[in-house]
Amino acid sequence: MLALDLGVFHRHSHVVSVKEAAIWSTVWICLGLAFSIFIYFAYDGQWFGLGTVPDPVDGIINTGRTAAIKYLTGYVVEKSLSIDNIFVIAMIFGSFGVPPMYQHRVLFWGVVGALVLRGVMIGAGAALVARFHWILLVFGAFLLFAGLKLLFTKEKEQEGEHFLVKFLSKYIPMTQGFHGQHFIVRAGSAASHEPAVPGEAAVEDLAVESAKPNRILFTPLALALIVVEFSDIVFAVDSIPAIFAITGEAFIVFTSNIFAIMGLRSLFFLLAGMIDKFRYIKKALAFVLLLVGFKIIFADWLRTILGEHFNLILLGLILFILSLGVVASLLFPQKATKDSNEAG
Template sequence: MIWIWIAFIGFVLLMLALDLGVFHRRAHVVSIREAAIWSSVWIGLGLAFSVFVYFAYENKLLGLGTVPDPVDGLLNSGARATQKYLLGYVVEKSLSVDNIFVIAVIFDYFSVPRRYQHRVLFWGILGALVLRGLMIALGARLVAEFHWVLYLFAIFLILTALKMLFLESKPADPGRNMLVRLARRILPITDKLHGQRFVLRAGSEASRQGEVPGEAAEPDPVVDRARPGALLLTPLALALIVVETSDVIFAVDSIPAIFAITADPFLVFTSNVFAVLGLRSLYFALAGMVARFRYLKAALALVLLVVGVKMLLAGCLKLALGEHFNLYLLAVVLAILSAGITVSVLGERRDKESRGNR
């Protein structure tokens, strides 16, 4: 089975190399049109992968689907695996949208120019994939050996959903991030951006270049005081640290949600990867509009609530709805998200009309 993992990770690395090394080689402002195209590409790849999932599990390719899923105790056939993958993908994708609010706050706090935001998100999400992989491996092992962990996940999801519904939460202050404060104690931080660099060596040619290629850097007291050869972090590195840690925090909510659907490591990991890979382009496509979806957070909370209840009542639901109950759950999740977006759009339109009538 290891070969299927190697092939998938190789495919992901190839797509990321094409993304940064070819299509986004030079720093530039990502337009809404470009972001929409890339969002469509990543979503299309995520959905197309479900076809591979079906045939791979139906034909037991390289051992896939030969071990009972710890969540329901059933072998994953092609249809069953596809349902779980799609449901996991939709849940993870919808929960990742909430991260867009936080990313916007981070970029605003560190004054990251729009032309460098894609680079920060690229490396942030690459690191997030590694960290999520470790969390998924640990979670899969726990679920396989201690089935009762699923009930802890379920209670955690339900409590998180209730908190999102009834308690007002504000984005954390990026400057109070523990890793950022630690970095500021250990290494000097430049006052100015030096192009798209995360790390700078004092006295080097790069330290004398400004934010715009070919121009000299503005006076930077931190760089001037540093001894030649010393390493310095730039504000871009601090933004990357906070983006990385914020994704880990969100993963604490989202990864238990996928384990409510399946504990098959391959399905959990691939649905997570495709959901996260499209987050960069989704950010640029929705960053200016996401605040208008005022009821989306409530819809996401309801999704977590439904998934948590499903985890608690999986046995009863399977008896009542049959083996395709994951398909029904997918329909419910899509309906909740669609309702949240529709009500938000209608509310925004009503507000515009009321302002126009004044």
């Protein structure tokens, strides 16, 4: 699907419209939800050995129904946490001045890198959970900390990203401006003289002109991609422990992550322009992290009280919290600042 996306549907760089983003978001969400049907039958029929060993988190052998509920819960958690990532990516693109027509290209390769990095992190996490069950308590405590931090910390600049930009700019040969859709150009090549956007006049790039012929130079587009990857690693530190609080089945953890991330690009173009309107989403995400952290620490007690519907109730609570955040944002929108009122 990723190859089809870039190789066919987005073969040529263009500005992704809201309509196109809405269509692709719907496609990816439908695929993500539909995969729960495969999960159900795979675990119910014990295909490929799935559903034959106890889940490392709760010690229960997952039936088709239980596995599907855990997958959907993980998918919803990962999808909701990616909304916060969208806000950061929008700031990264704004700070680098990435032309809108190239943003999809950056996000595509960002998703490819995220899948690889998360695959490694999930594999390591699954091994730790299977071998050291007490690590779940560490995950739970971390999620409580992350939830409280998100709940009470005000917006601030991404210091780590600024440090990364300064470090890379100092030690990696860079061009001064964008050169088409290229991440890397060779000094003296045709690509090194391409304008930032097709149809615009080429601007002299002193870094290219002063470099030795054929020297490899990274463009600001490459730097933006690296920072996007870095931001995903930061968010994965929160999201991956959250999914391991739900299940230790590596197959469910990885597939729920894949489908949540795959729709990130189209969701970005759909929500980036209106993310500020949902002022209570961050609060809702904070409560989701707190709920999942509380669940993993007090899992045995909660399972005794709630019984066999424990995982279904958790999914319902997460959906309720997120819906409440959206509704509250629509009912109580951000008021215009005093300065903006005076300017008007």
